[in-house]
Amino acid sequence: MGVESRRALRRCSNRGPLSEDLSLLFRAATLPCSLSEPARPSQRIRDAFTGSSSVLAAAMATKIDKEACRAAYNLVRDDGSAVIWVTFRYDGATIVPGDQGADYQHFIQQCTDDVRLFAFVRFTTGDAMSKRSKFALITWIGEDVSGLQRAKTGTDKTLVKEVVQNFAKEFVISDRKELEEDFIRSELKKAGGANYDAQSE
Numbered sequence: 001m002g003v004e005s006r007r008a009l010r011r012c013s014n015r016g017p018l019s020e021d022l023s024l025l026f027r028a029a030t031l032p033c034s035l036s037e038p039a040r041p042s043q044r045i046r047d048a049f050t051g052s053s054s055v056l057a058a059a060m061a062t063k064i065d066k067e068a069c070r071a072a073y074n075l076v077r078d079d080g081s082a083v084i085w086v087t088f089r090y091d092g093a094t095i096v097p098g099d100q101g102a103d104y105q106h107f108i109q110q111c112t113d114d115v116r117l118f119a120f121v122r123f124t125t126g127d128a129m130s131k132r133s134k135f136a137l138i139t140w141i142g143e144d145v146s147g148l149q150r151a152k153t154g155t156d157k158t159l160v161k162e163v164v165q166n167f168a169k170e171f172v173i174s175d176r177k178e179l180e181e182d183f184i185r186s187e188l189k190k191a192g193g194a195n196y197d198a199q200s201e
Helices: 003-013 016-030 043-058 066-077 104-110 147-161 181-191
Strands: 085-091 094-101 116-126 131-141 169-173
Touching: 066 085, 066 094, 066 116, 085 104, 094 104, 094 147, 104 116, 116 147, 116 181, 131 147, 131 181, 169 181
Parallel strands: 131 169
Antiparallel strands: 085 094, 085 116, 116 131
16 A cells, blocks of 8 residues: 555545544455455445445435325215224335224224324214314324424425315324314314315324
8 A cells, every 4th residue: 555545545544433434445345455355345344334225224215105195085074984094114115005994092002102104084074953073183103203204395395285186174283182083173163164175284
């Protein structure tokens, strides 16, 4: 290794963990090796590249399975269906239908601190003489969800809205208290208007 190479290596080594990894790469590139036995990168170098790949995977553009999600959405919209809620979850970088059910409390159980999901929920309002369905689009982001995933959830919601187009009110929630059925119903009542007037919180 020449004088200039050694100086560059010392500069890299004095600049923190990332520079230390770069210096390892630099050292590996400058060491002589036999043509019959190519040099293999150290485990630490392989781990550095693996970590970078994970970050890149998390930043991949999100897609949505429109056909499957639309079928789940229409199931909730059907007043004759017992299904009143459906979730849309992440399967890698694709948004797909998740769980569904006829009991709102079961939906709340899906919303844990380490989860982010979207939900389309039907509520029946009014009295025995005049019942009507009102719909809510709920985005749940658990407290333990990373900052990168939180940011992506906000932008990915536009994909969900390409399928879920009719709702009375939209909610973005991280506090389980705001998932309570009475609270959601109260907010839907405040929204008023026709069943399918889309309003953002």
